[in-house]
Structures are given as structure tokens and as C-alpha cells.
Amino acid sequence: MNISLIENNLINVSFALLLLGLIIYWLNLALNRSINLNFLCFSITILINITLASSLLIRWIENNYFPLSNLYESLVFLGWCITFLQIIIESQTKNIFIGSVTIPITLFVVGFANLSLPNDLKIASPLVPALKSNWLMMHVTVMMLSYGTLMVGSLLSFLLLIISSEKNIEIKGNSSNATKKVLLRYKINSVNEILEPNSGINTLNLVEIIDNISYRIIGFGFPLLTIGIISGAVWANDAWGTYWSWDPKETWALITWIIFAIYLHSRINNRLDGRKPAIIASLGFIIIWVCYLGVNFLGKGLHSYGWLAT
Numbered sequence: 001m002n003i004s005l006i007e008n009n010l011i012n013v014s015f016a017l018l019l020l021g022l023i024i025y026w027l028n029l030a031l032n033r034s035i036n037l038n039f040l041c042f043s044i045t046i047l048i049n050i051t052l053a054s055s056l057l058i059r060w061i062e063n064n065y066f067p068l069s070n071l072y073e074s075l076v077f078l079g080w081c082i083t084f085l086q087i088i089i090e091s092q093t094k095n096i097f098i099g100s101v102t103i104p105i106t107l108f109v110v111g112f113a114n115l116s117l118p119n120d121l122k123i124a125s126p127l128v129p130a131l132k133s134n135w136l137m138m139h140v141t142v143m144m145l146s147y148g149t150l151m152v153g154s155l156l157s158f159l160l161l162i163i164s165s166e167k168n169i170e171i172k173g174n175s176s177n178a179t180k181k182v183l184l185r186y187k188i189n190s191v192n193e194i195l196e197p198n199s200g201i202n203t204l205n206l207v208e209i210i211d212n213i214s215y216r217i218i219g220f221g222f223p224l225l226t227i228g229i230i231s232g233a234v235w236a237n238d239a240w241g242t243y244w245s246w247d248p249k250e251t252w253a254l255i256t257w258i259i260f261a262i263y264l265h266s267r268i269n270n271r272l273d274g275r276k277p278a279i280i281a282s283l284g285f286i287i288i289w290v291c292y293l294g295v296n297f298l299g300k301g302l303h304s305y306g307w308l309a310t
Contacts, residue, residue, distance in 0.1 A: 003062050010055040011076065011114050017048045018107040025099045041099055042090055045083055048106070052080040063124045068140040072122045075113035077141075078292075081148030082106045085217070089152075093213065101155045135235035143228035143253075147288055149221030150260060154285035156214035157278040164207050164275060211278065215267055218281060222260050229253055252291035259284045 021044040028037040056076060059067040067073040086102045089095065113122075232250070233243040244250060263280045 003058060007055045007058045007062075010051045010058070011110065014048050014051040014055070014079070015107070015110050015114055017044055017051065018103060018110060020044060021048065021099070022103050022107055025096070025103050029096055029100050038094070038096065041096070042087070045087055045090070045099060045103075049080060049083040049087060052076055052083065052110070056080065059124060066137045066141070067124070068136065068144065069124070070121060072113050072117055073124075074140070074144060075109050075117075077144050078148055079106045079109045079113075081145050082109070082152060085149055085152050089213065089217070093209075095209070095213065097159060097210065098152075098156070098213075101159050102152055105151060105155065133235060133238065135231065135238065139228060139231040139235050142224055142231060146221050146224035146228050147292055149217055149224060150256075150288055151285060153214045153218035153221060154281045154288070156210050156217065157281035158285065160207055160210045160214065160278045161275055161282060163210070214278070214281065218260060218284075219264060222257075222264055225253075225257055225260065229257060248295040249291065252287070252295055256284065256287050256291050259287050 021041065024037060024044065025041050028041055031037070056067050056073070059073065068077055082102055083106055086098055086106075089098050232253070236245065236250075237243045259280065263277055263284065266277050266280065
């Protein structure tokens with residue numbers, strides 16, 4: 001069988017699993033009763049991650065370079081990053097809300113790559129001279145990992161805003177002892193007890209749990225973004241003779257960094273209270289997409305090659 005056909009079938013399978021996972025996650029969230037559904041949701045996410053990883057591995061072996069040279073490959077890798085992070089978080093917290101908000105964005109990413117992109121953008125082509133560097137794996141991989149991580153953290157902040165939208169809830173600062181105790185109690189209790197009156201976990205506690213997880217995820221993604229920007233500057237100097245050229249992609253990467261720096265600064269130093277930090281993080285979700293996709297569709301620059309036809 002043709003290797004490209006195998007790769008395409010794996011992407012189709014992952015898309016079908018994402019659709020199935022979306023239905024089951026939301027059904028489980030609505031019913032909030034079944035341990036079996038929890039296990040099924042988690043198992044489907046693992047299968048999705050494996051199929052995406054397999055398609056990338058096949059592409060890597062077939063073309064002899066790490067598959068992050070064009071938009072299609074980066075979208076598939078982004079989907080893998082999000083599902084991988086989802087698996088880690090769910091295994092630690094047993095929080096069904098994680099998959100309920102990450103599966104839809106992964107479905108969009110994989111669906112856009114598989115159904116919307118023209119075939120000529122899916123085909124692997126020889127690397128342009130600037131991409132024939134060991135920095136390809138270092139810079140682009142770290143940047144995509146940071147995008148995926150920050151997206152998940154931002155989505156959880158947006159979920160926090162939705163849950164607390166009609167309630168006057170005071171969200172604590174960073175990881176307070178009270179929040180840690182709530183998180184510990186949450187891990188001990190069944191997911192089925194989250195919103196029950198006698199469970200000991202009310203809406204305020206649930207908001208604090210989601211806020212705590214979001215804060216920790218963004219706190220992990222921000223250093224990755226920083227490393228990615230620094231490695232990109234070093235690679236740019238090697239390829240183009242300048243560390244920073246105010247290319248649209250570079251400019252929006254800097255804006256993304258500033259947004260999440262403001263969020264973390266406000267959390268660490270308690271500069272903003274209530275829902276304001278979550279609003280900043282939610283804004284960061286939009287900024288990431290502008291940086292990742294928007295500048296490639298709306299503007300041309302040094303990063304245009306390998307993404308969209310010029």
C-alpha cells in the first residue's frame with residue numbers, strides 16, 4: 001500500500017475519532033454519571049494521539065526530515081500537542097472539563113488540515129535552503145508546543161469566565177493553600193459529585209480548580225514560548241544575518257509573549273483580581289491564532305515560505 005495513502009487514512013481515522021470523542025465527552029458532561037464513559041473518553045483521546053503521532057512518524061521516515069515545514073504538517077503536530085497535554089492533565093486531575101474544551105479545538109485543527117487545505121499544501125516538498133538546519137526541529141517544535149499549551153490554558157480561562165459569568169465569584173490569586181486543598185479534595189471525590197450539593201465542591205471551588213489548572217498550564221507554556229522566540233532569533237541570524245527583522249510573524253510572537261507575560265505578572269503579584277486575569281488569558285487565545293495563522297493569510301514576510309503559496 002502507498003505510504004501516503006496510509007498517512008491519509010490515519011488522519012481520516014483521527015478525524016472520525018475526534019468526532020466520536022466530542023459526542024461522548026459532551027454526553028458524559030451532560031450525564032455526569034458514568035465512570036465507564038470517563039474511561040472511554042480517555043481511551044479515545046489516547047487513540048487520537050497515537051494516530052496523529054503515527055502519521056507524523058510516517059511522514060518523517062518517508063521524507064527524511066522532521067515534519068514541520070509547512071502548514072499541513074504544523075497543524076497535525078499542533079493537534080498531537082493538544083491531545084498529548086490533554087492526556088497528561090486528565091490522568092492527573094480526572095477533570096472531564098479538560099477534554100470537553102480541548103477536543104473541539106483539536107477537531108477544528110485536524111479538520112482544517114484534512115478538509116480545507118488544498119492538496120498541493122499537503123504534499124511534502126524539498127526543504128528550502130533556510131529550513132535545511134538543525135534549528136528546524138528545535139525552534140518550530142518548541143513554538144508549536146508552546147502554542148498548544150497556551151491554547152489549552154486559555155481555553156480553560158474562557159471556560160472559567162463562562163462558569164462564573166452570572167455569579168459574583170471572587171477568584172483567588174495564584175496557587176493559594178485553599179486552592180490546593182480544593183484541588184486535592186477534587187481528586188479524591190468522584191467526578192460525578194462535582195455539582196451535587198453535598199459533594200463539598202460548589203461552583204466557587206470548581207472555578208478555583210479550573211483557574212488553578214489554567215494558571216499552571218500557562219505557566220508551563222510561557223517558558224516554552226520564550227525559548228522558541230530566542231531560538232528563532234538565533235536561527236534567523238544564521239539564515240538571514242539578523243536576529244530580529246520585525247517580520248509579521250516575529251511581531252505577533254512578541255505580542256503573544258507580552259499578553260501572557262501580563263497575565264502571569266498579574267497572577268504572581270496579585271495585580272488584578274476577580275475575572276480580569278482570565279479575560280487576559282482568553283484574549284491570548286485569539287492572539288495565538290493571529291500569530292499562528294492570521295499573519296500567514298493576511299501578510300507576507302520571511303516566514304511565508306512553506307505555508308501558503310506566494
